[in-house]
Amino acid sequence: MNLDLKDKVVVITGPAKGMGRAVTLAFAREGAHLVLAGRDTAAIDDVAAELNAMNTEVLVVSCDITRSEQAERLAKETLARFDRIDVLVNVAGGSGPIGKTGWETTQAEFDDIVQLNMTGCFNTMRAVMPAMIERCAGKIVNVGGTFGMRGRAGRMAYSASKWGLRGITKSFALEAGSYGINVNCVAPGMVDGPRFRDKVCANMADKLGISPEEAAIRHAEDYALKRVSTDNDIANACLFLASDVARQITGVDLPVDGGWALL
Template identity: 75%
Template structure:
């Protein structure tokens, strides 16, 4: 199936590693023209070099998404490089906030930091891109949230609050931008198999329960209807879907990519 993403100008935040890198590779494989935004451009360059070697077109743009003026400048640079267009925005950049702390143990600074990154960052990039999309009468925005923003999580209050807030931002922008043929949606990954899962979550569970790490992986997967943990590529495919024309009639949704946990 042709997703009609070839030559589309796609802005991706947080593309350096993990699901951000997987999403970048997925759009590159579709022939999209990529603007890769982040604070640490040196960390992004290897991913950019990899996809350029495969024939993709990509620029790396320094941008602190928590600063509105930086986002405006980054989108201006993107438009200058790609003929004045911005067709797709994928907001991957975000943080996890304090882990294992109750709400009353969380400091104001910790709460402010994660809300600033996970909510304000997406607001800033959307605000920077939307005037161009509105003028085009065309655009797709995909925000990467999280299932803890759909069910909540003890010990993750600040993170959950930030992802619940992102859902509200997504839905309001979807209503406001819809009349201009702009879709705004949210992908909500569950636990994703990767360095943090294998290097922290699994060993901690194994030690706590006195089981092997492989048994811990299986115990974690047993919480999901599909009995498997999501991969970065699963999240990337969901982003491709919501950025493509095959999802033209979908807007304002939260799409869990979690093997069947948050909604069941």
């Protein structure tokens, strides 16, 4: 299937590693022009080098998405280089405290993750919207999480931030629909990688006195398909929602979780 993403201008936040890197490379393989945004541009160097080897046109922008003025500068630099913004993919985010109850979570921990996972996405969405409205076209894909659909004990702050992102996504979708702009949310479950192995599995292993590998297996058993998602699973969902194949889909949460949110 041709997703017709060649030469589209795609802004990606959090592109350096994990899901962000997979999303970045997936769009590059489709022939898109890429704008990669992150606080630490040095961390983006490796993926930028891969893109250069693929002959992908790429712009790297230093941007703290929790700062509205920096998100606005990101949009301005993109427009100065490419004259339009076709797609925004908000991957940047954090996990917040793991294994803490709501009453053990500090206000600082709660504020930090809400600021990153909610306010950060709001800032970038708000910044690119005028350019998309002017052209009456655009796709926004936010990477949320299934803990923002069902909740999760020990992950209250993260869950709250992803529930909030769903509300932002749906409201923007309703407001921007008349301008031909689609706004959707990909909701990963557990995604295999360093964060999953070193934090989530390690936390379960410590609590239950089992190995991290046994913890990973226990997580997989929670899912209908009995397997944990990969970065590429998330990337493929982002490609779909950023393409005109999904032209009639907006305001949705798309779980990519092997069947956990439905259980």
